[in-house]
Amino acid sequence: MMMMRAAVGLWVLSAVICVGRGHHHLGHDDDQTVQDTVGDGSANSVSLVNEANKEFSFRLYRQLAADADSQGKNIFFSPASVSAALAALSVGAQGETHRQLFSGLGFNSSLLTQTDVDQAFQTLLQRANNTSQMDASEGTAVFVDDDFKPKPEFLQTLKQSYFADGFNVDFNKSTESADTINKYVKEKTNGKIDKLVEGLDQSTVMYLISYIYYKGKWETPFDHEFTKQDDFNVDENTKVPVTMMNMEERFHTYHDHVLNTTVLQLPFNSSYSMLLMLPDVMATLENRICPNHVTKWLKWMKSRTTDVYIPKFSIKTSYNLNDVLTEMGMTDMFGDRANLRGISEEQRLAVSDVVHKATLDVDETGATAAAATGIGITLMSFRHVPVLKFNRPFMVLIIERHTEKILFLGKIINPTI
Missing domain, CATH: 2.30.39.10 (Alpha-1-antitrypsin, domain 1)
Incomplete structure (x- = not known):
């Protein structure tokens, strides 16, 4: 399949999901939209999402540790960044693709709706950024091609619940687009991650980023x-x-x-x-x-x-998480079975890459x-x-x-x- 090679960068400080046009005719996916009902117990939802995120941390670690590319290497990543990026992507997923994302992230769909998850991340991100410490920050961003029009409600949810910064770029100018994304990530991670995106295919229409920075x-x-x-x-x-x-x-x-x-x-x-x-x-x-x-x-x-x-x-790590997430059951989003109609009904979309990078520096004063x-x-x-x-x-x-x-x-x- 001639799928665009987009990078989803998740550095310890930043997570990115790259979405592009799928070139194949896609099969008849389950069009059933996941019911979004506002949960009454928002505190309970936050607790359920927080617990799921912790479980996801160790499941993702074990997948990375078992991966052939990780043998003999240090492992370092940000579970918080990866889960925020994938949760933001799930806002635009439907049918089986949505079910796989929820299941892979450990969200129990009988207890949590998409709206519950969105509200929980809103609370968790607010909590992370409202601490008295100026040394921790988390957030997301979405870069959208000038000629691509996502559903307004998708962008609105990203802005409201995931505090996403939004940018229009011309992905036909792949070098300039990558530079724009990298400059943003570098600024948000205080220079620690300066090249999240190594290259972009011109069929990229959207790039979704999650970043996290901590200095203590x-x-x-x-x-x-x-x-x-x-x-x-x-x-x-x-x-x-x-x-x-x-x-x-x-x-x-x-x-x-x-x-x-x-x-x-x-x-x-x-x-x-x-x-x-x-x-x-x-x-x-x-x-x-x-x-x-x-x-x-x-x-x-x-x-x-x-x-x-x-x-x-001081260590730096870099991962392409496509295979790892596929092993964790999140398969459809990478291929022609992807159902991302919550982002766009007009154009069939698929995820090209999920990339993660991380850095850790430890010295006498802190980390x-x-x-x-x-x-x-x-x-x-x-x-x-x-x-x-x-x-x-x-x-x-x-x-x-x-x-x-x-x-x-x-x-x-x-x-x-």
Whole structure:
């Protein structure tokens, strides 16, 4: 099928869905429009969507970890960005395409209508951007071709519920259009993601973006004086030199005996925290971790003096999520069975690419993320002060502590790549 190659960019900081004209005659899809009834329990809807988003985070992580392209690489992405982009796309989806998006995102269609989901994201995005911290921002944008007229109600919902900025561009001028999108994303991510779109096909008619940016300072910063060169054990046979930060302080930690994982909480100067998870066996942790574990860890963590070692690092990741989302059941939107009639009745549309990029920088003062994070933690007790040294592969999470919303999720197997 001669489908346009559009990129959906989801950086840890930004998620993008590229929609273009399908060139094949599409089959007779189920035209049934999903009933949009306003849910009476908006608080309940927010809770249901928030829980679904957390579950989606770990399901997407496992798909990425299992993907052949991820082997031997760090993983880092923003579940919050990906789910916001796909939820925004679902506004324009109907029939089986809509059902697959809802199911893939973990939304129970017997409990949640599209309107419920839209209102929940409106609340969640308002909450994220109304915090007193100026160091976190989330949002969406839609870039529409000059000659393409989406349904007004589609654009209105994106603007009202997803706070989408709207722009008209000439996708026939692919280089200029890509530059316009990249400039917008670069500005919204404070320069962390400067080239979300690598190229655009001239058959692109719409580009949907979701971005997220977070910069936090540690509640207790590391002292540069104690930062030294050390080894990081990538595996049994491979060591790489890293710059290792060190601090002996009171930290909240928890050892999960079921997962054989030690968890360290590093709070930021805000309601956000980074959780570093150091497992005895990485596969055990990444195959079984779920939102309930995070809830349990935060509840049962104890404060104790610990000698903590964490490598300084900066990583960038880039994903094309087409295959991953297809594996998660979101298949029709990529092909000639796509039903995006909620965007346009006149032209048959399909998704060409879902792209995600993310960045994570960790140093003595704090962390900046334009993606998702995964970190693992090990507990050793060679002396009366236990030592927790992240000198082997670990997972990382950046969460909002009160809602346990997962902003970023990842795995660091080699901080030097």
